[in-house]
Amino acid sequence: MSFAQLKEITDAAGQLQLPFWRVILEDDRKERNVSEEESFETMRQMYRAMREADRSYDPSLRSASGLAGGDGAKLEQFRRQNNRLIGDFLTEVMEKAVKMGESNACMKRIVAAPTAGSCGVIPAVLLTYEEQRKTTEDNMVEALYVAAGIGEVIAASASIAGAEGGCQAEIGSASAMAAGAVAYLEGGDNDAIVHAAALAMKNMLGLTCDPVAGLVEVPCIKRNVSGAVNAIISCQMAMAGIRSAIAPDEVIDSMRRIGRLLPSCLKETAQEGLAATPTAQQVVKRLREE
Amino acid sequence: MNIFDIVGPVMVGPSSSHTAGAVKIGYVARKLMALPVKRAEIRLYGSFLATGRGHGTRYAIVAGLLGMKPDDSRIPESFSLAAEAGMELVFGEADLKEAHPNSVELILTGEDGRQLESVGESLGGSLINIARIDGLSANFSGEYPTLIVHNLDQPGHVAEVTSMLAHKSVNIATMQLYRAGRGDHAVMVIECDQEVPQESIAWLEHLEGVEKVTYYSLEERRENK
Ligand code: SF4
Numbered sequence: 001m002s003f004a005q006l007k008e009i010t011d012a013a014g015q016l017q018l019p020f021w022r023v024i025l026e027d028d029r030k031e032r033n034v035s036e037e038e039s040f041e042t043m044r045q046m047y048r049a050m051r052e053a054d055r056s057y058d059p060s061l062r063s064a065s066g067l068a069g070g071d072g073a074k075l076e077q078f079r080r081q082n083n084r085l086i087g088d089f090l091t092e093v094m095e096k097a098v099k100m101g102e103s104n105a106c107m108k109r110i111v112a113a114p115t116a117g118s119c120g121v122i123p124a125v126l127l128t129y130e131e132q133r134k135t136t137e138d139n140m141v142e143a144l145y146v147a148a149g150i151g152e153v154i155a156a157s158a159s160i161a162g163a164e165g166g167c168q169a170e171i172g173s174a175s176a177m178a179a180g181a182v183a184y185l186e187g188g189d190n191d192a193i194v195h196a197a198a199l200a201m202k203n204m205l206g207l208t209c210d211p212v213a214g215l216v217e218v219p220c221i222k223r224n225v226s227g228a229v230n231a232i233i234s235c236q237m238a239m240a241g242i243r244s245a246i247a248p249d250e251v252i253d254s255m256r257r258i259g260r261l262l263p264s265c266l267k268e269t270a271q272e273g274l275a276a277t278p279t280a281q282q283v284v285k286r287l288r289e290e
Numbered sequence: 291m292n293i294f295d296i297v298g299p300v301m302v303g304p305s306s307s308h309t310a311g312a313v314k315i316g317y318v319a320r321k322l323m324a325l326p327v328k329r330a331e332i333r334l335y336g337s338f339l340a341t342g343r344g345h346g347t348r349y350a351i352v353a354g355l356l357g358m359k360p361d362d363s364r365i366p367e368s369f370s371l372a373a374e375a376g377m378e379l380v381f382g383e384a385d386l387k388e389a390h391p392n393s394v395e396l397i398l399t400g401e402d403g404r405q406l407e408s409v410g411e412s413l414g415g416s417l418i419n420i421a422r423i424d425g426l427s428a429n430f431s432g433e434y435p436t437l438i439v440h441n442l443d444q445p446g447h448v449a450e451v452t453s454m455l456a457h458k459s460v461n462i463a464t465m466q467l468y469r470a471g472r473g474d475h476a477v478m479v480i481e482c483d484q485e486v487p488q489e490s491i492a493w494l495e496h497l498e499g500v501e502k503v504t505y506y507s508l509e510e511r512r513e514n515k
Contacts, residue, residue: 024293043294046297046300107304107309108302110300110301112300115306116304119303147297148294149293161414163414213341214337214340215341290343
Protein backbone atom coordinates (compact mmCIF):
# COMPACT_ATOMS: atom_id res chain seq x y z
CA MET A 1 0.00 0.00 0.00
CA SER A 2 1.51 3.23 -1.02
CA PHE A 3 -0.39 5.97 0.84
CA ALA A 4 0.65 6.87 4.35
CA GLN A 5 -0.86 10.38 4.32
CA LEU A 6 -4.19 11.74 3.15
CA LYS A 7 -2.26 14.55 1.55
CA GLU A 8 -0.48 12.06 -0.72
CA ILE A 9 -3.87 10.93 -2.01
CA THR A 10 -5.22 14.41 -2.59
CA ASP A 11 -1.93 15.49 -4.22
CA ALA A 12 -2.04 12.48 -6.54
CA ALA A 13 -5.68 13.26 -7.35
CA GLY A 14 -4.69 16.81 -8.26
CA GLN A 15 -1.75 15.77 -10.42
CA LEU A 16 -3.52 12.97 -12.23
CA GLN A 17 -6.79 14.91 -12.51
CA LEU A 18 -8.63 11.93 -11.05
CA PRO A 19 -11.29 11.74 -8.35
CA PHE A 20 -10.21 10.55 -4.89
CA TRP A 21 -11.75 7.08 -5.30
CA ARG A 22 -10.07 6.58 -8.65
CA VAL A 23 -6.63 7.20 -7.16
CA ILE A 24 -7.28 4.41 -4.68
CA LEU A 25 -8.50 2.08 -7.42
CA GLU A 26 -5.40 2.79 -9.54
CA ASP A 27 -3.22 2.04 -6.56
CA ASP A 28 -5.03 -1.25 -5.96
CA ARG A 29 -4.57 -2.20 -9.61
CA LYS A 30 -0.83 -1.79 -9.34
CA GLU A 31 -0.58 -3.33 -5.89
CA ARG A 32 -2.42 -6.53 -6.74
CA ASN A 33 -1.74 -6.56 -10.44
CA VAL A 34 -5.40 -6.67 -11.46
CA SER A 35 -7.50 -4.91 -14.08
CA GLU A 36 -9.73 -1.95 -13.41
CA GLU A 37 -12.82 -4.16 -13.73
CA GLU A 38 -11.46 -6.81 -11.40
CA SER A 39 -10.71 -4.27 -8.72
CA PHE A 40 -14.10 -2.59 -9.07
CA GLU A 41 -15.97 -5.89 -9.04
CA THR A 42 -14.15 -7.05 -5.92
CA MET A 43 -15.20 -3.84 -4.19
CA ARG A 44 -18.72 -4.36 -5.45
CA GLN A 45 -18.69 -7.81 -3.84
CA MET A 46 -17.79 -6.16 -0.54
CA TYR A 47 -20.69 -3.75 -0.89
CA ARG A 48 -23.11 -6.51 -1.79
CA ALA A 49 -21.93 -8.61 1.12
CA MET A 50 -22.72 -5.65 3.39
CA ARG A 51 -26.19 -5.36 1.91
CA GLU A 52 -26.77 -9.07 2.24
CA ALA A 53 -25.62 -9.01 5.87
CA ASP A 54 -28.04 -6.17 6.61
CA ARG A 55 -30.93 -7.97 4.96
CA SER A 56 -30.32 -11.24 6.70
CA TYR A 57 -30.44 -9.77 10.20
CA ASP A 58 -32.24 -12.22 12.44
CA PRO A 59 -33.85 -10.62 15.52
CA SER A 60 -34.25 -13.98 17.25
CA LEU A 61 -30.50 -14.68 17.44
CA ARG A 62 -28.59 -14.27 20.70
CA SER A 63 -24.82 -14.38 21.07
CA ALA A 64 -23.13 -17.26 22.88
CA SER A 65 -22.73 -15.10 25.99
CA GLY A 66 -26.39 -14.06 25.89
CA LEU A 67 -25.36 -10.38 26.06
CA ALA A 68 -26.18 -9.46 22.50
CA GLY A 69 -29.14 -9.75 20.16
CA GLY A 70 -32.58 -8.34 19.53
CA ASP A 71 -31.85 -4.64 19.90
CA GLY A 72 -32.05 -4.05 16.17
CA ALA A 73 -35.68 -5.17 16.29
CA LYS A 74 -36.35 -2.69 19.11
CA LEU A 75 -35.04 0.16 17.01
CA GLU A 76 -37.05 -1.07 14.06
CA GLN A 77 -40.20 -0.97 16.18
CA PHE A 78 -39.37 2.46 17.49
CA ARG A 79 -38.80 3.78 13.99
CA ARG A 80 -42.57 3.53 13.41
CA GLN A 81 -43.36 5.91 16.25
CA ASN A 82 -44.22 9.47 15.27
CA ASN A 83 -42.90 11.07 18.43
CA ARG A 84 -39.28 10.00 18.06
CA LEU A 85 -36.71 12.75 18.36
CA ILE A 86 -34.46 11.78 15.47
CA GLY A 87 -35.25 12.16 11.77
CA ASP A 88 -35.60 9.34 9.26
CA PHE A 89 -32.05 9.26 7.98
CA LEU A 90 -30.27 8.97 11.30
CA THR A 91 -32.95 6.67 12.68
CA GLU A 92 -32.23 4.26 9.85
CA VAL A 93 -28.47 4.61 10.32
CA MET A 94 -28.77 3.71 14.00
CA GLU A 95 -30.90 0.68 13.29
CA LYS A 96 -28.56 -0.70 10.65
CA ALA A 97 -25.49 -0.15 12.83
CA VAL A 98 -26.96 -2.11 15.74
CA LYS A 99 -28.18 -4.87 13.48
CA MET A 100 -24.78 -5.40 11.89
CA GLY A 101 -23.01 -5.37 15.25
CA GLU A 102 -25.45 -7.95 16.56
CA SER A 103 -25.13 -10.11 13.48
CA ASN A 104 -21.39 -10.15 14.00
CA ALA A 105 -21.75 -11.14 17.66
CA CYS A 106 -24.16 -13.90 16.63
CA MET A 107 -21.73 -15.50 14.16
CA LYS A 108 -23.36 -14.25 11.00
CA ARG A 109 -21.39 -13.29 7.90
CA ILE A 110 -20.27 -9.65 7.89
CA VAL A 111 -17.63 -7.50 6.19
CA ALA A 112 -14.82 -6.38 8.48
CA ALA A 113 -14.51 -2.63 7.82
CA PRO A 114 -11.93 -2.05 9.05
CA THR A 115 -12.47 -4.73 11.74
CA ALA A 116 -15.21 -7.14 12.74
CA GLY A 117 -15.93 -5.18 15.91
CA SER A 118 -16.53 -2.00 13.90
CA CYS A 119 -18.28 -3.73 11.00
CA GLY A 120 -21.56 -1.81 11.46
CA VAL A 121 -20.38 1.77 10.92
CA ILE A 122 -19.69 1.94 7.20
CA PRO A 123 -22.61 -0.20 5.98
CA ALA A 124 -25.05 1.64 8.27
CA VAL A 125 -24.08 4.92 6.65
CA LEU A 126 -23.76 3.74 3.05
CA LEU A 127 -26.75 1.40 2.86
CA THR A 128 -28.99 4.04 4.40
CA TYR A 129 -27.65 6.60 1.95
CA GLU A 130 -28.36 4.35 -1.01
CA GLU A 131 -31.89 3.62 0.16
CA GLN A 132 -32.86 7.14 1.10
CA ARG A 133 -31.06 9.10 -1.60
CA LYS A 134 -31.72 6.61 -4.40
CA THR A 135 -28.19 6.60 -5.78
CA THR A 136 -26.67 3.98 -8.04
CA GLU A 137 -24.74 1.01 -6.75
CA ASP A 138 -21.67 2.13 -8.70
CA ASN A 139 -21.71 5.33 -6.74
CA MET A 140 -21.74 3.42 -3.49
CA VAL A 141 -18.83 1.27 -4.64
CA GLU A 142 -16.88 4.44 -5.41
CA ALA A 143 -17.65 5.69 -1.92
CA LEU A 144 -16.25 2.44 -0.52
CA TYR A 145 -12.96 3.20 -2.31
CA VAL A 146 -12.91 6.57 -0.58
CA ALA A 147 -13.45 4.80 2.76
CA ALA A 148 -10.74 2.27 1.93
CA GLY A 149 -8.27 5.02 1.02
CA ILE A 150 -8.81 6.81 4.32
CA GLY A 151 -8.57 3.47 6.17
CA GLU A 152 -5.36 2.56 4.41
CA VAL A 153 -3.74 5.82 5.50
CA ILE A 154 -4.88 5.29 9.09
CA ALA A 155 -3.59 1.69 9.06
CA ALA A 156 -0.25 2.80 7.66
CA SER A 157 0.39 5.74 9.94
CA ALA A 158 -1.61 4.91 13.08
CA SER A 159 -3.54 1.67 13.62
CA ILE A 160 -6.83 -0.06 12.97
CA ALA A 161 -6.53 -2.59 15.81
CA GLY A 162 -8.09 -2.13 19.23
CA ALA A 163 -5.26 -4.11 20.80
CA GLU A 164 -2.80 -1.58 19.44
CA GLY A 165 -4.63 1.75 19.58
CA GLY A 166 -7.81 1.28 21.59
CA CYS A 167 -11.28 1.68 20.19
CA GLN A 168 -10.43 5.02 18.58
CA ALA A 169 -8.47 2.84 16.12
CA GLU A 170 -11.51 0.65 15.35
CA ILE A 171 -14.74 2.61 15.73
CA GLY A 172 -12.83 5.88 15.31
CA SER A 173 -11.25 4.73 12.06
CA ALA A 174 -14.51 3.30 10.76
CA SER A 175 -16.24 6.58 11.55
CA ALA A 176 -13.58 8.63 9.75
CA MET A 177 -13.78 6.31 6.74
CA ALA A 178 -17.57 6.56 6.63
CA ALA A 179 -17.52 10.35 7.04
CA GLY A 180 -15.18 10.77 4.07
CA ALA A 181 -17.22 8.31 1.99
CA VAL A 182 -20.49 10.11 2.60
CA ALA A 183 -18.87 13.51 1.96
CA TYR A 184 -17.89 12.15 -1.44
CA LEU A 185 -21.47 11.00 -2.08
CA GLU A 186 -22.77 14.41 -1.10
CA GLY A 187 -20.60 15.96 -3.79
CA GLY A 188 -17.90 17.24 -1.48
CA ASP A 189 -14.49 17.97 -2.99
CA ASN A 190 -11.30 16.29 -1.76
CA ASP A 191 -10.87 18.91 0.91
CA ALA A 192 -14.36 18.25 2.26
CA ILE A 193 -13.67 14.49 2.19
CA VAL A 194 -10.47 14.61 4.24
CA HIS A 195 -11.87 17.18 6.67
CA ALA A 196 -15.06 15.17 7.22
CA ALA A 197 -12.77 12.26 8.11
CA ALA A 198 -10.65 14.44 10.39
CA LEU A 199 -13.67 15.90 12.19
CA ALA A 200 -15.03 12.40 12.76
CA MET A 201 -11.71 11.10 14.06
CA LYS A 202 -11.29 14.02 16.43
CA ASN A 203 -14.59 13.19 18.11
CA MET A 204 -13.38 9.67 18.77
CA LEU A 205 -9.86 10.34 20.04
CA GLY A 206 -9.03 8.63 23.29
CA LEU A 207 -11.75 6.01 23.04
CA THR A 208 -10.65 2.93 24.96
CA CYS A 209 -11.12 -0.72 24.11
CA ASP A 210 -12.60 -2.35 27.21
CA PRO A 211 -14.87 -5.16 26.03
CA VAL A 212 -16.78 -7.09 28.68
CA ALA A 213 -15.41 -10.62 29.08
CA GLY A 214 -13.17 -9.92 26.08
CA LEU A 215 -16.10 -10.44 23.73
CA VAL A 216 -16.93 -8.24 20.75
CA GLU A 217 -20.32 -7.30 22.19
CA VAL A 218 -20.32 -4.75 25.02
CA PRO A 219 -19.64 -1.87 24.33
CA CYS A 220 -18.78 -2.65 20.70
CA ILE A 221 -22.26 -3.03 19.23
CA LYS A 222 -23.64 0.28 20.45
CA ARG A 223 -20.40 2.05 19.68
CA ASN A 224 -21.09 1.20 16.05
CA VAL A 225 -24.15 3.43 16.39
CA SER A 226 -22.19 6.35 17.77
CA GLY A 227 -19.49 5.88 15.14
CA ALA A 228 -22.04 5.87 12.34
CA VAL A 229 -23.99 8.87 13.60
CA ASN A 230 -20.74 10.70 14.24
CA ALA A 231 -19.79 10.11 10.60
CA ILE A 232 -22.96 11.81 9.41
CA ILE A 233 -22.67 14.85 11.67
CA SER A 234 -19.00 15.24 10.75
CA CYS A 235 -19.89 15.09 7.08
CA GLN A 236 -22.58 17.69 7.55
CA MET A 237 -20.09 20.01 9.24
CA ALA A 238 -17.62 19.55 6.41
CA MET A 239 -20.30 20.10 3.76
CA ALA A 240 -21.28 23.32 5.53
CA GLY A 241 -17.72 24.49 4.98
CA ILE A 242 -16.37 23.83 8.46
CA ARG A 243 -12.76 22.68 8.46
CA SER A 244 -10.81 20.84 11.10
CA ALA A 245 -8.49 23.37 12.76
CA ILE A 246 -5.87 20.61 12.96
CA ALA A 247 -4.75 19.27 9.58
CA PRO A 248 -6.29 15.83 8.86
CA ASP A 249 -2.95 14.00 8.76
CA GLU A 250 -2.02 15.56 12.09
CA VAL A 251 -5.28 14.31 13.58
CA ILE A 252 -4.38 10.78 12.46
CA ASP A 253 -0.95 11.17 13.98
CA SER A 254 -2.55 12.27 17.25
CA MET A 255 -4.58 9.10 17.22
CA ARG A 256 -1.37 7.09 16.83
CA ARG A 257 0.31 8.86 19.75
CA ILE A 258 -2.74 8.59 22.00
CA GLY A 259 -2.98 4.91 21.13
CA ARG A 260 0.59 4.36 22.23
CA LEU A 261 0.02 6.20 25.48
CA LEU A 262 -3.11 4.26 26.35
CA PRO A 263 -2.16 1.61 28.91
CA SER A 264 -2.53 -1.96 27.75
CA CYS A 265 -5.28 -2.57 30.33
CA LEU A 266 -7.47 -0.44 28.03
CA LYS A 267 -6.44 -2.08 24.78
CA GLU A 268 -8.55 -5.20 24.29
CA THR A 269 -7.21 -7.01 27.34
CA ALA A 270 -10.55 -6.78 29.20
CA GLN A 271 -8.78 -5.71 32.39
CA GLU A 272 -10.07 -2.19 32.95
CA GLY A 273 -12.89 0.20 32.17
CA LEU A 274 -16.25 -1.41 31.48
CA ALA A 275 -14.63 -4.83 31.57
CA ALA A 276 -13.60 -4.31 35.20
CA THR A 277 -17.05 -3.38 36.50
CA PRO A 278 -18.84 -5.67 38.96
CA THR A 279 -21.47 -6.42 36.33
CA ALA A 280 -18.81 -7.41 33.83
CA GLN A 281 -17.09 -9.58 36.42
CA GLN A 282 -20.36 -11.38 37.02
CA VAL A 283 -20.65 -12.08 33.32
CA VAL A 284 -17.13 -13.48 33.30
CA LYS A 285 -17.95 -15.69 36.28
CA ARG A 286 -21.14 -16.94 34.69
CA LEU A 287 -19.40 -17.76 31.43
CA ARG A 288 -16.67 -19.63 33.25
CA GLU A 289 -19.19 -21.76 35.10
CA GLU A 290 -21.16 -22.67 32.00
CA MET B 291 -1.90 -5.62 3.29
CA ASN B 292 -4.15 -4.27 0.53
CA ILE B 293 -7.40 -2.27 0.51
CA PHE B 294 -9.44 -5.45 0.86
CA ASP B 295 -7.83 -6.03 4.23
CA ILE B 296 -9.26 -2.61 5.16
CA VAL B 297 -12.70 -2.98 3.54
CA GLY B 298 -12.94 -6.73 4.02
CA PRO B 299 -12.54 -9.57 4.44
CA VAL B 300 -16.02 -11.03 4.32
CA MET B 301 -16.10 -13.27 7.36
CA VAL B 302 -18.31 -14.92 9.91
CA GLY B 303 -18.09 -13.00 13.19
CA PRO B 304 -17.48 -12.10 15.86
CA SER B 305 -13.70 -11.85 15.91
CA SER B 306 -11.04 -11.80 13.21
CA SER B 307 -8.49 -13.40 15.53
CA HIS B 308 -10.70 -15.72 17.57
CA THR B 309 -13.10 -16.74 14.81
CA ALA B 310 -11.73 -16.08 11.30
CA GLY B 311 -8.11 -16.88 12.31
CA ALA B 312 -9.28 -20.01 14.11
CA VAL B 313 -11.08 -21.24 10.97
CA LYS B 314 -7.87 -20.74 9.00
CA ILE B 315 -5.78 -22.71 11.49
CA GLY B 316 -8.21 -25.62 11.19
CA TYR B 317 -8.31 -25.26 7.42
CA VAL B 318 -4.53 -25.37 7.03
CA ALA B 319 -4.33 -28.45 9.27
CA ARG B 320 -7.02 -30.13 7.18
CA LYS B 321 -5.07 -29.40 4.00
CA LEU B 322 -1.86 -30.67 5.56
CA MET B 323 -3.63 -33.88 6.43
CA ALA B 324 -4.74 -34.11 2.82
CA LEU B 325 -7.48 -36.51 3.80
CA PRO B 326 -10.73 -36.16 5.72
CA VAL B 327 -10.10 -36.08 9.47
CA LYS B 328 -11.45 -39.04 11.44
CA ARG B 329 -10.58 -37.81 14.90
CA ALA B 330 -9.54 -34.40 16.11
CA GLU B 331 -8.16 -33.59 19.49
CA ILE B 332 -8.39 -29.84 19.94
CA ARG B 333 -6.36 -28.40 22.78
CA LEU B 334 -6.90 -24.71 23.41
CA TYR B 335 -4.47 -22.34 25.02
CA GLY B 336 -4.41 -18.81 26.47
CA SER B 337 -7.09 -16.46 25.25
CA PHE B 338 -8.47 -19.13 22.92
CA LEU B 339 -9.21 -21.13 26.03
CA ALA B 340 -10.38 -18.20 28.18
CA THR B 341 -12.65 -16.35 25.76
CA GLY B 342 -13.00 -18.93 23.02
CA ARG B 343 -16.49 -19.97 23.98
CA GLY B 344 -17.94 -16.49 23.50
CA HIS B 345 -16.09 -16.08 20.22
CA GLY B 346 -17.16 -19.40 18.76
CA THR B 347 -13.51 -20.46 18.52
CA ARG B 348 -14.33 -24.17 18.87
CA TYR B 349 -16.92 -24.06 16.11
CA ALA B 350 -14.46 -22.11 14.01
CA ILE B 351 -11.62 -24.61 14.36
CA VAL B 352 -13.90 -27.55 13.62
CA ALA B 353 -15.33 -25.72 10.59
CA GLY B 354 -11.77 -25.30 9.29
CA LEU B 355 -11.06 -28.98 9.88
CA LEU B 356 -14.09 -29.73 7.73
CA GLY B 357 -12.56 -27.63 4.96
CA MET B 358 -14.59 -24.45 5.44
CA LYS B 359 -13.17 -20.99 4.88
CA PRO B 360 -13.69 -18.01 7.23
CA ASP B 361 -16.67 -16.68 5.23
CA ASP B 362 -18.65 -19.92 5.31
CA SER B 363 -22.02 -19.26 6.93
CA ARG B 364 -22.22 -22.86 8.14
CA ILE B 365 -19.46 -22.25 10.69
CA PRO B 366 -21.85 -22.07 13.68
CA GLU B 367 -23.22 -25.50 12.73
CA SER B 368 -19.83 -27.15 12.42
CA PHE B 369 -20.31 -29.54 15.35
CA SER B 370 -23.34 -31.18 13.84
CA LEU B 371 -21.71 -31.21 10.40
CA ALA B 372 -18.67 -32.91 11.94
CA ALA B 373 -20.93 -35.54 13.50
CA GLU B 374 -22.55 -36.14 10.12
CA ALA B 375 -19.14 -36.50 8.53
CA GLY B 376 -18.13 -39.00 11.20
CA MET B 377 -15.43 -36.79 12.71
CA GLU B 378 -14.82 -37.49 16.38
CA LEU B 379 -14.08 -34.38 18.44
CA VAL B 380 -12.20 -34.22 21.72
CA PHE B 381 -11.58 -30.89 23.43
CA GLY B 382 -8.96 -30.14 26.02
CA GLU B 383 -6.40 -27.68 27.27
CA ALA B 384 -2.96 -27.40 25.71
CA ASP B 385 0.11 -27.58 27.87
CA LEU B 386 2.30 -25.24 25.87
CA LYS B 387 5.22 -23.18 27.05
CA GLU B 388 5.64 -19.54 26.07
CA ALA B 389 3.17 -19.86 23.25
CA HIS B 390 1.30 -17.03 21.58
CA PRO B 391 -1.81 -16.10 23.63
CA ASN B 392 -4.14 -17.25 20.84
CA SER B 393 -2.91 -20.77 20.26
CA VAL B 394 -4.34 -24.19 19.63
CA GLU B 395 -2.71 -27.58 19.42
CA LEU B 396 -4.38 -29.98 17.01
CA ILE B 397 -3.81 -33.71 17.07
CA LEU B 398 -5.48 -35.19 14.04
CA THR B 399 -6.00 -38.69 12.80
CA GLY B 400 -6.86 -39.10 9.15
CA GLU B 401 -9.11 -41.66 7.54
CA ASP B 402 -6.10 -43.84 6.77
CA GLY B 403 -4.84 -43.71 10.38
CA ARG B 404 -2.09 -41.20 9.74
CA GLN B 405 -1.45 -38.71 12.52
CA LEU B 406 -0.64 -35.04 12.32
CA GLU B 407 0.13 -32.68 15.14
CA SER B 408 0.19 -28.95 14.67
CA VAL B 409 0.24 -25.83 16.79
CA GLY B 410 -1.45 -22.81 15.23
CA GLU B 411 -1.39 -19.22 16.42
CA SER B 412 -3.85 -16.49 15.49
CA LEU B 413 -1.89 -13.28 15.19
CA GLY B 414 -4.77 -10.81 14.72
CA GLY B 415 -6.53 -9.42 11.68
CA SER B 416 -7.13 -13.06 10.67
CA LEU B 417 -3.42 -13.64 10.03
CA ILE B 418 -2.12 -16.93 11.35
CA ASN B 419 1.12 -18.76 11.96
CA ILE B 420 1.53 -22.51 12.06
CA ALA B 421 4.21 -22.67 14.73
CA ARG B 422 4.89 -26.41 14.98
CA ILE B 423 4.28 -29.53 12.95
CA ASP B 424 4.75 -32.97 14.50
CA GLY B 425 6.73 -31.64 17.40
CA LEU B 426 9.22 -29.55 15.46
CA SER B 427 9.18 -25.82 14.70
CA ALA B 428 7.58 -24.76 11.44
CA ASN B 429 6.40 -21.11 11.26
CA PHE B 430 4.46 -20.51 8.09
CA SER B 431 1.46 -18.36 7.28
CA GLY B 432 -0.76 -20.46 5.04
CA GLU B 433 -0.58 -17.71 2.42
CA TYR B 434 1.75 -19.74 0.15
CA PRO B 435 1.96 -23.34 -1.00
CA THR B 436 4.17 -24.82 1.72
CA LEU B 437 6.34 -27.92 1.69
CA ILE B 438 7.34 -29.44 5.01
CA VAL B 439 9.96 -32.17 4.94
CA HIS B 440 10.91 -34.09 8.06
CA ASN B 441 14.19 -35.88 7.62
CA LEU B 442 17.18 -37.20 9.49
CA ASP B 443 19.79 -34.53 10.07
CA GLN B 444 22.27 -35.73 7.44
CA PRO B 445 24.16 -33.90 4.68
CA GLY B 446 22.44 -33.57 1.33
CA HIS B 447 18.74 -33.43 2.06
CA VAL B 448 18.40 -29.70 1.59
CA ALA B 449 20.15 -29.94 -1.77
CA GLU B 450 17.88 -32.80 -2.85
CA VAL B 451 14.75 -30.83 -2.07
CA THR B 452 15.88 -27.50 -3.49
CA SER B 453 17.21 -29.01 -6.71
CA MET B 454 13.94 -30.87 -7.19
CA LEU B 455 12.08 -27.56 -6.79
CA ALA B 456 14.45 -25.84 -9.23
CA HIS B 457 13.94 -28.65 -11.71
CA LYS B 458 10.16 -28.17 -11.46
CA SER B 459 10.49 -24.38 -11.82
CA VAL B 460 9.11 -23.77 -8.36
CA ASN B 461 10.48 -20.59 -6.83
CA ILE B 462 11.21 -20.55 -3.11
CA ALA B 463 9.69 -17.60 -1.26
CA THR B 464 11.02 -18.45 2.21
CA MET B 465 12.92 -21.39 3.65
CA GLN B 466 13.57 -22.41 7.22
CA LEU B 467 15.52 -25.25 8.79
CA TYR B 468 15.13 -26.61 12.29
CA ARG B 469 16.46 -29.65 14.09
CA ALA B 470 15.96 -31.33 17.43
CA GLY B 471 19.72 -31.87 17.78
CA ARG B 472 22.78 -32.71 15.68
CA GLY B 473 22.20 -35.89 13.73
CA ASP B 474 18.67 -36.07 15.11
CA HIS B 475 15.33 -35.22 13.46
CA ALA B 476 15.27 -32.12 11.28
CA VAL B 477 12.64 -30.25 9.35
CA MET B 478 12.63 -27.99 6.30
CA VAL B 479 9.75 -25.57 5.84
CA ILE B 480 9.62 -24.09 2.37
CA GLU B 481 7.04 -21.52 1.26
CA CYS B 482 6.82 -21.51 -2.53
CA ASP B 483 5.54 -19.14 -5.18
CA GLN B 484 4.16 -22.01 -7.27
CA GLU B 485 2.49 -25.29 -6.42
CA VAL B 486 4.74 -28.33 -6.03
CA PRO B 487 3.64 -31.15 -8.38
CA GLN B 488 2.11 -34.19 -6.77
CA GLU B 489 4.61 -36.65 -8.21
CA SER B 490 7.50 -34.63 -6.80
CA ILE B 491 6.06 -34.98 -3.34
CA ALA B 492 5.73 -38.72 -3.82
CA TRP B 493 9.33 -38.82 -5.04
CA LEU B 494 10.54 -36.99 -1.92
CA GLU B 495 8.71 -39.40 0.34
CA HIS B 496 10.72 -42.30 -1.01
CA LEU B 497 14.10 -40.72 -0.49
CA GLU B 498 16.32 -42.36 2.05
CA GLY B 499 16.44 -40.37 5.32
CA VAL B 500 13.21 -38.56 4.58
CA GLU B 501 10.71 -39.43 7.31
CA LYS B 502 7.62 -37.54 6.36
CA VAL B 503 6.53 -35.05 3.73
CA THR B 504 3.60 -32.74 4.39
CA TYR B 505 2.29 -30.30 1.84
CA TYR B 506 -0.08 -27.36 2.09
CA SER B 507 -1.65 -26.54 -1.26
CA LEU B 508 -3.63 -23.42 -2.07
CA GLU B 509 -5.58 -25.32 -4.69
CA GLU B 510 -9.13 -25.96 -3.51
CA ARG B 511 -9.57 -29.59 -4.39
CA ARG B 512 -6.09 -30.90 -4.29
CA GLU B 513 -5.47 -33.90 -2.06
CA ASN B 514 -2.13 -35.66 -1.94
CA LYS B 515 -2.20 -39.44 -2.32
S1 SF4 C 1 -14.30 -1.89 22.26
FE1 SF4 C 1 -12.51 -2.93 21.42
S2 SF4 C 1 -13.30 -4.84 20.54
FE2 SF4 C 1 -15.04 -3.46 20.84
S3 SF4 C 1 -15.26 -2.41 18.87
FE3 SF4 C 1 -13.99 -1.13 20.19
S4 SF4 C 1 -11.91 -1.73 19.66
FE4 SF4 C 1 -13.25 -3.33 18.87
